[in-house]
Amino acid sequence: MISTILVALGMGLLGAVVFSAIGLVSGTDETATLAPLTLLVVLVGVPAPGVLAFFLAGAVSKHMTHMIPTALLGIPGDTMAVPLLREANLLRRLGVPHIALHKAISGAAIAAFIAVPVAVGAAALIAPFADQVTAVAPYVFPAAAALIAYFSRGRWAAVAGLVPMVLVIAALQAFVTPLNGSSLSISFFLGIAIGPLVADLFRLSSPFARESMREQTRRTFFLAPDVKSWKGWFPNPLKVLDRSQKTTTGASAVVSSLTFVLSPVAMTVVLGEAVGARTKHAYHRLTTMMAVKNGVTESTYIAETLIPLVAIGLPLSPVAAGPAAPLFNAPPVYTIDAASGESHNLHDLLSPWEFLGYGMLAVLLGVVVAYPFSMNYARTAAAWVVRRLSQEAVIGTFAGLILVISVYEGGILGLLVAVTVGIFGGLMNKLLGMHAGVQFMAYYTAALFVPTLLG
Numbered sequence: 001m002i003s004t005i006l007v008a009l010g011m012g013l014l015g016a017v018v019f020s021a022i023g024l025v026s027g028t029d030e031t032a033t034l035a036p037l038t039l040l041v042v043l044v045g046v047p048a049p050g051v052l053a054f055f056l057a058g059a060v061s062k063h064m065t066h067m068i069p070t071a072l073l074g075i076p077g078d079t080m081a082v083p084l085l086r087e088a089n090l091l092r093r094l095g096v097p098h099i100a101l102h103k104a105i106s107g108a109a110i111a112a113f114i115a116v117p118v119a120v121g122a123a124a125l126i127a128p129f130a131d132q133v134t135a136v137a138p139y140v141f142p143a144a145a146a147l148i149a150y151f152s153r154g155r156w157a158a159v160a161g162l163v164p165m166v167l168v169i170a171a172l173q174a175f176v177t178p179l180n181g182s183s184l185s186i187s188f189f190l191g192i193a194i195g196p197l198v199a200d201l202f203r204l205s206s207p208f209a210r211e212s213m214r215e216q217t218r219r220t221f222f223l224a225p226d227v228k229s230w231k232g233w234f235p236n237p238l239k240v241l242d243r244s245q246k247t248t249t250g251a252s253a254v255v256s257s258l259t260f261v262l263s264p265v266a267m268t269v270v271l272g273e274a275v276g277a278r279t280k281h282a283y284h285r286l287t288t289m290m291a292v293k294n295g296v297t298e299s300t301y302i303a304e305t306l307i308p309l310v311a312i313g314l315p316l317s318p319v320a321a322g323p324a325a326p327l328f329n330a331p332p333v334y335t336i337d338a339a340s341g342e343s344h345n346l347h348d349l350l351s352p353w354e355f356l357g358y359g360m361l362a363v364l365l366g367v368v369v370a371y372p373f374s375m376n377y378a379r380t381a382a383a384w385v386v387r388r389l390s391q392e393a394v395i396g397t398f399a400g401l402i403l404v405i406s407v408y409e410g411g412i413l414g415l416l417v418a419v420t421v422g423i424f425g426g427l428m429n430k431l432l433g434m435h436a437g438v439q440f441m442a443y444y445t446a447a448l449f450v451p452t453l454l455g
């Protein structure tokens with residue numbers, strides 16, 4: 001028991017440190033960063049508690065530090081930061097970007113501690129019906145995929161795009177499985193994760209498309225000075241938010257921790273706007289929405305990971321099908337049987353009480369690492385990233401990691417599958433607004449629903 005806790009502690013600390021740094025780099029999408037690194041942790045043989053702690057601590061940390069470029073520079077730290085960009089820009093124009101940052105990450109810290117017990121409790125209520133859910137899971141995936149696609153940027157175009165996406169994945173699986181002896185699920189997964197990157201690389205190689213991507217002027221950013229309203233290293237998030245902000249952030253965290261089927265971005269927008277509509281004073285409305293929206297980014301990620309894991313073992317949520325997919329399916333370590341829908345993953349290896357304990361440990365580690373860092377060194381870190389860190393180098397690092405993993409799984413065939421799925425999925429993302437969460441649901445539809453339909 002002690003050795004297992006130490007493993008979870010070490011991996012949670014590693015995830016918190018790594019993703020606190022990654023969150024500082026704008027444009028580092030969760031699926032393209034959390035998913036490959038979590039997959040790597042699974043494949044090297046880290047025990048289940050360590051895998052869970054690494055993922056949750058990484059998600060919590062990233063959704064705090066992603067607010068640094070969002071609030072201070074006006075560029076979204078990742079996909080989940082996009083819904084906060086309007087409020088962040090308005091507060092920056094008022095000359096108080098530091099207030100926007102402090103409110104947002106304090107809301108995230110509070111929501112993270114609320115989300116774990118609420119999500120595990122909700123999963124315990126759903127668990128008695130797991131067999132029924134598993135039996136209908138092949139039919140749930142296409143319905144869930146259509147629902148998630150409708151709430152994406154593409155709306156009906158993304159819904160219509162599910163058909164060709166499913167057909168392409170099903171055809172590729174039917175082609176590669178006899179040749180390789182396996183379905184190369186990891187290569188499919190990685191291709192979806194890096195789709196926008198692969199699509200951009202192919203577009204850059206085209207003289208026609210390259211001109212549309214060219215920037216005519218260099219972007220300029222202005223950073224306000226740091227302003228601290230607390231003493232010491234670790235400020236108290238309960239004191240950073242006022243009474244009404246703590247109440248609305250907590251209530252929003254509870255609600256978003258119970259709705260695990262909807263898109264996290266959609267939940268962030270809906271709950272943020274609902275709270276904003278009930279707040280009259282303009283300044284108080286903006287700061288409250290920053291706290292609530294960033295809190296919802298934390299709670300939805302935690303809930304949409306834990307509820308399917310604890311209750312069912314199948315990735316029946318946008319986060320579970322996207323960034324958290326390696327926790328469900330990472331052959332040969334974690335598997336999902338396409339024919340029966342049975343699983344062997346964290347659902348089978350950890351009890352609900354272990355999910356609660358290790359989940360709270362991961363949240364604690366993420367908050368301890370990312371919260372004081374973001375509150376004390378946000379401006380310094382943002383200035384260093386803008387001046388010193390090449391975004392191309394970060395993207396190249398992840399591209400290299402994905403290259404290694406896909407070749408490890410299936411050799412050249414695995415790489416070809418990742419590139420093929422990447423360019424097709426990337427163009428669907430760029431042209432139709434079909435984000436990676438929708439595409440992962442299309443993958444599971446192809447793997448579970450299509451064989452059932454043909455059978």
